Amino acid sequence: MKARIIVTLKTGVLDPQGKAIESALKSFGIQDVGSVRQGKVFDIEVEGSDRAAAEATLKTACEKLLANTVVENYAIEIA
Amino acid sequence: MKARIIVTLKTGVLDPQGKAIESALKSFGIQDVGSVRQGKVFDIEVEGSDRAAAEATLKTACEKLLANTVVENYAIEIA
Numbered sequence: 001m002k003a004r005i006i007v008t009l010k011t012g013v014l015d016p017q018g019k020a021i022e023s024a025l026k027s028f029g030i031q032d033v034g035s036v037r038q039g040k041v042f043d044i045e046v047e048g049s050d051r052a053a054a055e056a057t058l059k060t061a062c063e064k065l066l067a068n069t070v071v072e073n074y075a076i077e078i079a
Numbered sequence: 080m081k082a083r084i085i086v087t088l089k090t091g092v093l094d095p096q097g098k099a100i101e102s103a104l105k106s107f108g109i110q111d112v113g114s115v116r117q118g119k120v121f122d123i124e125v126e127g128s129d130r131a132a133a134e135a136t137l138k139t140a141c142e143k144l145l146a147n148t149v150v151e152n153y154a155i156e157i158a
Contacts, residue, residue, distance in 0.1 A: 006120055021121065021144070028143050032136050034124030041085055041120045042100065045113030057111050064107050065100070 001046045001054050002079040007067045008039035042066055046078075054078060080125045080133050081158040086146045087118035121145055125157075133157060 009015050018037040025033045044061075046054040058076045067074040088094050097116040104112045123140075125133040137155045146153040 008120065008122065018121075024144055025140055028140075030136060030140050030143070032126045032133070033140065034126055036124075037122045039120040039122065041087065041118040042097075043087065043116045043118065045115075047111045047113055054111070057109060061104055061107075061109050061112065064109070065103055 001049060001051070003044045003046055003054060003058055004077045004079070005042040005044065005058060005062060005066060006039060006075045006077070007042070007062070007072050008074075009037060010071055010073055013071045039072075040066075051078060080128060080130070082123050082125055082133060082137055083156045083158070084121040084123065084137060084141060084145060085118060085154045085156070086121070086141070086151050087153075088116060089150055089152055092150045118151075119145075130157060 015037045018035070021038060022033060022036040025036070044058065046057060048054065055076060055078060062074045062076070063069060094116045097114070100117065101112060101115040123137065125136060127133065134155060134157060141153045141155070142148060
């Protein structure tokens with residue numbers, strides 16, 4: 001089963017990388033861009049066909065490794 | 080207008096970072112995970128309300144800065 005996990009910074013957490021991208025875009029002449037925030041995406045192949053089990057596995061993966069839940073949110077999408 | 084850009088490695092391009100995450104998950108006792116591939120996500124605020132113009136702006140941003148189109152694909156989602 002294919003799944004996608006998107007990890008983004010929580011609102012209010014500073015994102016210097018995003019700010020740098022925003023400045024870079026402006027220096028490339030792309031002016032219509034407001035704020036930019038960068039996150040991570042993980043495309044994961046989960047074994048088995050039980051959707052609920054896959055979601056539980058992915059939740060554990062996020063909590064233990066993929067996201068720092070102090071400053072990041074995660075979203076799990078199962079295809 | 081809010082938009083999300085997802086940049087992922089093209090099929091066939093090696094992803095050592097994804098492989099490392101896969102091994103780490105397995106060492107954490109999460110065994111049901113097959114392949115893992117990592118990508119990047121950009122949440123961008125685009126000025127103006129013209130959807131087509133926003134899409135054109137974001138496409139330029141991807142081609143010029145956000146994605147390396149030799150080895151990466153990008154997808155633009157406008158909310």
